[in-house]
Amino acid sequence: MPEGLAFMKIYNTLTKKIDVFASLRPKKVSIYVCGITPYDTTHLGHAFTYISFDALIRYLKFKRYEVTYTQNVTDINDRDGDILERARQQNISWSTLATFWTDKFLGDMKALNWIQPTHYLKASENIDSMVSLIQKLLAKGIAYTGNNSVYLDVTKKNDYGKLSRLTKERMLKKAKEFEEDIDNPDKRNPLDITLWKAIDSNQPSHIPSFDSLFGKGRPGWHIECSAMSTLSLGEQIDIHGGGTDLIFPHHEAEIVQSEGSTGKIPFAKYWVHTGQVFYKGEKMSKSKGNLVMVSSLLEKYSSNAVRWLILSHHYRKRWEFDEEKLARAQNKVEVLEGDLRDGSEEEFTKIMDNDLDTPKALELLLRSKNKRVYDVLGFR
Numbered sequence: 001m002p003e004g005l006a007f008m009k010i011y012n013t014l015t016k017k018i019d020v021f022a023s024l025r026p027k028k029v030s031i032y033v034c035g036i037t038p039y040d041t042t043h044l045g046h047a048f049t050y051i052s053f054d055a056l057i058r059y060l061k062f063k064r065y066e067v068t069y070t071q072n073v074t075d076i077n078d079r080d081g082d083i084l085e086r087a088r089q090q091n092i093s094w095s096t097l098a099t100f101w102t103d104k105f106l107g108d109m110k111a112l113n114w115i116q117p118t119h120y121l122k123a124s125e126n127i128d129s130m131v132s133l134i135q136k137l138l139a140k141g142i143a144y145t146g147n148n149s150v151y152l153d154v155t156k157k158n159d160y161g162k163l164s165r166l167t168k169e170r171m172l173k174k175a176k177e178f179e180e181d182i183d184n185p186d187k188r189n190p191l192d193i194t195l196w197k198a199i200d201s202n203q204p205s206h207i208p209s210f211d212s213l214f215g216k217g218r219p220g221w222h223i224e225c226s227a228m229s230t231l232s233l234g235e236q237i238d239i240h241g242g243g244t245d246l247i248f249p250h251h252e253a254e255i256v257q258s259e260g261s262t263g264k265i266p267f268a269k270y271w272v273h274t275g276q277v278f279y280k281g282e283k284m285s286k287s288k289g290n291l292v293m294v295s296s297l298l299e300k301y302s303s304n305a306v307r308w309l310i311l312s313h314h315y316r317k318r319w320e321f322d323e324e325k326l327a328r329a330q331n332k333v334e335v336l337e338g339d340l341r342d343g344s345e346e347e348f349t350k351i352m353d354n355d356l357d358t359p360k361a362l363e364l365l366l367r368s369k370n371k372r373v374y375d376v377l378g379f380r
């Protein structure tokens with residue numbers, strides 16, 4: 001292994017342990033992080049995920065890897081409830097709504113000084129890649145059609161479930177929570193994955209459909225990420241990321257779809273998941289009404305302060321938002337900003353190589369005031 005690249009370790013959800021990181025190709029890293037469903041504004045939970053991965057990517061670059069990074073936008077999927085329902089309520093088209101909130105998200109992330117992904121792909125603009133992946137799964141006999149829709153038979157792959165390692169009962173419970181259509185009579189098994197959802201004969205006019213070999217319809221959420229990952233990064237990737245809540249069913253489905261179509265294992269060598277952000281004792285979520293918006297934080301605090309607050313929590317741990325901590329972060333970055341100096345990055349490297357320990361790296365930065373470390377962590 002080239003000098004300086006050795007010994008980075010990262011927790012891998014697939015192996016359930018901290019693994020030594022070794023990329024599939026020398027000095028190159030491919031990374032895919034599941035993006036937003038754009039029908040609402042960016043909250044701190046989103047920012048925690050994307051800034052944690054931003055820190056990982058910046059650190060990999062510091063370690064002289066060439067990083068290719070894809071993030072997607074789920075601007076269309078098989079669900080009736082999110083974007084489509086919101087657009088219907090507002091009496092605008094789904095694409096207008098999606099473009100508006102995607103632009104807002106990008107504005108918020110830019111304000112937080114994130115590195116723009118190499119490929120930022122909208123599902124609605126990459127339908128062909130999904131259709132051809134579904135075709136492959138049909139040809140391999142893993143997928144089947146039912147009433148013009150296409151489903152993946154999860155029982156055809158005996159390693160299905162290897163990422164989440166959940167019992168069938170837990171899978172069914174979670175699938176229900178995620179509004180997977182487990183009671184769909186066209187499915188052979190309740191956990192089968194919807195790859196293509198055919199247009200319904202009495203479908204309301206606000207629901208769009210796309211042409212395909214299987215007839216008019218729209219792709220399932222899970223197949224989108226398998227298709228756009230392969231399209232932009234190839235059949236096997238180094239790191240696949242997202243929030244912990246995506247492990248099942250979304251990431252489990254991606255594995256079975258991607259490995260099922262290519263026969264190449266693993267689809268992603270390292271599965272990296274970020275913890276959830278809580279506020280007022282509950283997970284930050286729209287349904288609980290406890291969202292903290294990035295844009296409102298940035299009205300009162302600097303981008304460096306918000307980034308500091310995020311990186312002061314280890315990416316894998318759940319944490320509770322506390323505005324007092326953000327105010328203290330503001331003071332810390334203001335002191336640092338005018339007092340940076342040159343120095344060694346040796347200790348920083350040791351800390352970050354240990355499963356990206358950004359909280360410790362910030363403590364070190366406060367002591368060392370190292371300009372290079374400040375830059376690598378994405379402060380400006």
Ligand SMILES: [Zn+2]
Pocket residue numbers: 033034035225250
């Ligand atoms: Zn995804």
